[in-house]
Amino acid sequence: MQYKYERVKIQSNAEVANNIYKLVIECNHEAKPGQFYMLRGWDNELLLGRPISVHDVQDGLTSFLYEVRGKGTKILSTLETGYRIEIFGPHGKGFNTNVKGKVAVVTGGIGIAPMYYTIKALKNAQIDLFAGFRDEVYLIDDLKDFISSSYVATNNGRIGHKGFITDIFNPWEYNLVLCCGPEIMMEKIVRMCRDYKTPVYVSMERHMACGIGACLVCTCKTKDGNKRVCKDGPVFSGEDVFLDA
């Protein structure tokens, strides 16, 4: 059987920045960068699991970095060490990390979550990180050993450039761009890279139900018609999604 549905123990679950939590679970399978799990930390309060991307995998532990947005992530944030959470996955096609040359990783807000594991896996590439945040900046320091340079933008100018990360991104310098964040940001990056023919891969987000490609509630339009974000994605060619769909 390809996917596992199991109950695993929470090793820690703590707020690492305002409204941003890091959940670490004991899990003996290794997800690939960009993949996700359906997480359920409730009995009857909610029906559906919540798709959360893998933040890191190390020494039998898998971690998730998530922002509290709705009821599901709110409940997740209250779960304590030792609680047994239901996980289903890992699902989806992640980022190809077997690449060389100059790679730009561009993130917006909590879109940085899957990029920690992705950047660590990009062992043969020279990586520049462009990370945009609304206000508080997180995770940048943890990544500094794995990247060449980091560029930060905040909406209010608290740290780094005041404005959007797209303001300071140079598309011409890179062989490849990996992107995760708000669709409006990812679309802008894809358009900026088009003129330089720089390939961009984007990680899409959707509400999901089955997580395995059966129910078709998480589709996104691409140049080849509807694709399932959970199974055909969540990582897609940016052009296929934002330019040619």
Added chain:
Amino acid sequence: MLNVSLCGIELKNPVIAASGTFGFGEEYNNVFDVSKLGGIATKGLTLNKREGNDGLRIYEAESGIMNSVGLQNPGIEEFIKTELPKMKKFNTVIFANLGGGTIEEYLSGIEKLNNSDIDMIELNISCPNVKAGGMAFGIKSNIAYDVVSRVKEIAKKPIMVKLSPNAENIVDMSEKCCKAGADAISLVNTFKAMAIDIYKRKPVFNNTFAGLSGPAIKPIALRMVYEVSRAVDIPVVGMGGITTWQDAIEFIMAGAEAVQVGTANFIKPDICLDIIDGIKSFMVSENIKNLSEIKGTIRGV
């Protein structure tokens, strides 16, 4: 001991994966052996390929979910060519769920399915999310009567009509379908429902309405299955929020020959197996040899 018979077709147990929640079984077969199911109802099929609805397609409600997929499907020919051969490898009964926007569309669909290797057709006159889903046919009994009788004139497979809880009168609806020659009835499809994003000040779904399913609808679905089972003498397949084996037993006691499990598959992907096991244990502990002993045994006032 779990086997049931539906229109002359043997199901190894009474648990069928409900249409729209289970694709064509392939994805779930990566999670558990779907041959252990009594049957699989395919994703709703239409004569021609459909891309489905734009915008948000799923939204969680209290004890339920609302969906607005809009019958995204590859079309019947592509289903028969690509999906059905894969489904046939599973040792389970295949219900092809067929929707349509016009009677002609239903009839063309039936003609194609007639010569295919499916076991039974679940005639969907109840999808609330698109006109082509046929809910228009599932509201008024006399319109349902027309489409079912026309379908029955040409169908070579048993026809199970899937009713909408949005029907004007569910009992009258089931009687008309029965009179039109339906071989079985399944109910209920989702309830037409709505949610509003108060910050955007607009409906959550592009189509305004969506279909509500899950535990929230179970008591109403159970009541409808009970009423319909008493009104018609063809087999009834019950569904609507079934999440536990106890739910399944309730539907069977209310009169269902078999049950379908939909939304619950999203709670736990192999929940159908839990339900099958639970039914079996219950039968052992209650000394029930065959489900016919408890089927429809509830008699209210």
